[in-house]
Amino acid sequence: MTITGTAPQLSDRVLAELTDALGGEYVLTSKTARYNRARVPAPFPVHRWRERVPDLVVLPGSAEQVAEVVRIANAHRIPIVPRDGGTGLTDGAVPERRGIVVDVKRLDDIKEIDLDNRTCTVGTGINMLKLNEVLGAHGLIYPDDPASYPCSLVGGRIGTSGWSLVGSRFGHTRDLVLSFELVLPTGKLIRVGDGGGRKVSKSSSGYQLKHLFMGHQGTLGIATEATLKLYPKPEAEFSPFWAFPDFDSAYRCVGELARAGVATFAGAVLFDEWKVDYLRRDDEAYIPQPADVRALVCAVAYGNDDEVRAGGRRLLRIARDAGARYLGDEISHGDWAARHDRYATPLHGRTPAGQVAPMSWHCEDAAINYTNLPAVRREWHSIVARLRDKHPIFDDWGMFFYTSADTGVDYLTEIDVGIWEQELDDAAWAAWVDAKRDIAAVALNHGGSISACHGSCREGEVDLVPLELGGGYDVMLQVKRALDPNNIMNPGKYGLQRAYEEAP
Amino acid sequence: MTDTEPTTSAGAAGGNGHEPVTMEFLADWRNAAYNCFSSGHKFCREVCPVMQVTRNESWTPTAFHANVVAMEQGELTVEDVAEDYVNCTQCGACELRCPNTLFTGDFYRFRTRTVDLVKQMRALAVDNGVHQPGYRRWNELTDERTHEPVLGDVPVSQDRVRDWAEGLDIPIGGETILFVDCEAAFYRTSVPRAVAQLLQRAGYEFGLMREQWCCGGPAAEMGYRDQSRRFAEHNLADWRASGVKRVLVLDPHDYITFTEDYPAYFGDDYDIEIVLVVELLAQFLAEGRLTPTVPIERTITYHDPCRLNKRKGIWQEPRQILRAIPGLTFHDVDRVTQWSYCSGGGGGLPVEKPELTARISASRLDKAAELDVDTLVSACPWSERPLSEAGEARAIDVVDIHELLAESVGIEVGGSTGR
Amino acid sequence: MSAYRFEEQHTPPPARQVTDVAVERFEHIFEVDPKLMTVHVAQQLFPNWDTLRIAASRGDHLEWMHRHWAAEAVSGQKLLDELDAGDGDR
């Protein structure tokens, strides 16, 4: 394989077949079209951008067109990379071996809203916020709520098996997507769900394929249409934020809140000292907080008004008894409303001298059990501290711990790291990859999983996926080879090329 | 690494083959481009009117910034990228919705400036001799005639720029003048007629400009910045020479030009007060200087012009006016939802890509149609032509807010609505 | 109604130091201490209207987000007051 970043390397024949299938307007070969689909928000050395540029981009307008593109690619053995919102943080939508980027954003229609069964069927290029603007008129909501709620799209949610801020109440993408239509690597169009029915939420019929075809990072096919489970749009939202003088008491409090069994409970978050320090840099809510605020907890509840109030009282009582100080309605309301989409601004970045520098946001997102959070926190911060000592282009932006379920069993455990990409050279990148591997190892040593949200495809962490999954990883290799005999679907991801190298 | 001087040189390999003017551009935009590039989160995508109808990621604010980084890295040239920048109405939705503006822009005094970037990239293309044929022709004609060729083959000219005011007895000159944009002066003349008569009715003294040229804003939007500046210099000199202290504008595009482009051109010397007519009229209503009494039996919704709502934060006054008009049934859509609405008429898009403008205005009218209204009210003459065209297919009338208020005050407006 | 005047727009109110890293010029609108933006990133020219526009839009956006997710945002303070008064302990 040569890497030059210049003209497409596909033959005229392939180009002609694709143009026949889609129309010339939707087969993009320009440099800008290709460069702009070679990136996701996850940091990567900018001087190596060209390594990931695809040969061309297609914008299919229907499932049949997607299938046709896949058939052409399979016949010619050309790599395919499914791309939707391009917000994924594990480089899933970035080509590792050039080929064709299949950008499905044009599949964004709402095909059906079934008010009686409370479902809707949509193209996978649609965004959740946009969908909910329409559903809101019917008093309904599709509550898949990542912090990328206004920008990630349904197909990418399926491709990553995404995690939702309010998942403790409504479930995550895997629970909310009832069924979907999928183009297999050979170009065959199938539908997977719980059993065969399009709108069935629980079936025991056959293998449970839905789960298999979620979170595969585009290595097993391209979802083109999805049927989603809808909820009544909540009457009430409750989102108290509390301050604590130390991490330990905040940690105890979040555990009690999560274990309380409040039915409207949609999630609780714990912020550690590093995160509070970081918020004090530029967050209007925390700049004026007294110095003894060192940790924060928030809880969220959604549902019917009477139920939210009843649950809310219980949550407030638990927090009060745990020594929490309520931060007031203004912060509580404002901060929660900003969680659907706020995230890091590059200018949060600070050099060791305290100067502002534009830094990328990188986030590690392990799934860790409650009892292991303190240990993981200690070890992760020290990994990042060592990194910053050596390479001051990294900055520790603190940690969050966020309930994944309604029982408080495990937490999305996130350390945010600022990376000054303008200054990211090969040595710093190598150090970063090592740090990522170490961070993943800590998660596994403590009985967790490398990723709760984004997937674990990036350099460093990906090395440990076979260790995490054990014999399950061998099954992955077998499945991959069976479904994608020519290794065309997003090749290179998850080390799946091994499926074709050694007898699994 | 320790803190050092700001890096101003762009990229490594001695300029990567770019012209000096390009190098200067890259140095100017380096941090702003990285600020988006290293965010890359695309909160801007679904509010972008062009993106909503094309779904093409090459034409997003994210791409517009990333291209600058790619140029700095020597991966792309201005020739590679120029054409993509046509696909923008400069509505400002993306830059406002971007968390780097909305959540921290004021804090750091550093915000996302996609509109500026699009303008500057178009200018850079022109500086490098890369022209879009439609833009070039439009600006040549504007230069020849001192007004935009808004009537197609029918010429517009200096001696006709005040024709809209026929019979209204408006003096020339004075401390306060009314500036009328090219579209309203030549095409939708009912708008300036409504405005002028409302001001007269309120007893507000104003005149017309001595020798009004196009404001120069469109030339700046399309990248012809020398021409824009020449036009601005002419207008400012004319104001100065005739003792103008205050300029009233009815067109949101002019309002942007006079409060953003002119200050950038003239800096501290810029001592002209700029007043937006919609705000003035809302004040007259509040003071009782104007009272709408004629009921208007229409079911309406209001289209927030991008340049007022998103780019200037002006959305309350038009609603105050509409709520004061008797007879109207008003199905309002809030200003935040409307961040993702656009007529498609701005930023030179209809000049180069009329079919894209038509798709955007069609999508805007679809949203109005869902509200079961018979009328869409706008406050921007440039939006009203494409919106009217899309409205015809859906039996929705497109009316200007000034026209509507004038009617309710009992004024026989006259002039043309372009149909 | 606010007419645009260049000089007014380009004269920000004086800064009050709030913490070692933040100042306040307009009520309830914090800004980074400009000293921190002198080396790697320079601040942009920011007319007053723009600061106020962004801050107001932020408030409108957050308000919109609440309404987008639920009809009502319940006041924690009210519930807490009820609790403290003893009538919420059920």
Ligand SMILES: Cc1cc2nc3c(=O)[nH]c(=O)nc-3n(C[C@H](O)[C@H](O)[C@H](O)COP(=O)(O)OP(=O)(O)OC[C@H]3O[C@@H](n4cnc5c(N)ncnc54)[C@H](O)[C@@H]3O)c2cc1C
């Ligand atoms: C600011 C920010 C906050 C975030 N917060 C969260 C969060 O809270 N929770 C969370 O889960 N994630 C979060 N993410 C990560 C990201 O938004 C999610 O991973 C999201 O699911 C990606 O969706 P996308 O549409 O952008 O997909 P892309 O990035 O385009 O693709 C993601 C993966 O799915 C594959 N894929 C894309 N389309 C399809 C398809 N149609 N069929 C099959 N595979 C496909 C791609 O090949 C890729 O491997 C955040 C990202 C950002 C930038």
Ligand code: SF4
């Ligand atoms: S313009 Fe803003 S929202 Fe859009 S990608 Fe860039 S930083 Fe993100």
Ligand code: SF4
């Ligand atoms: S200014 Fe408007 S049209 Fe242009 S990129 Fe931004 S949102 Fe799109």
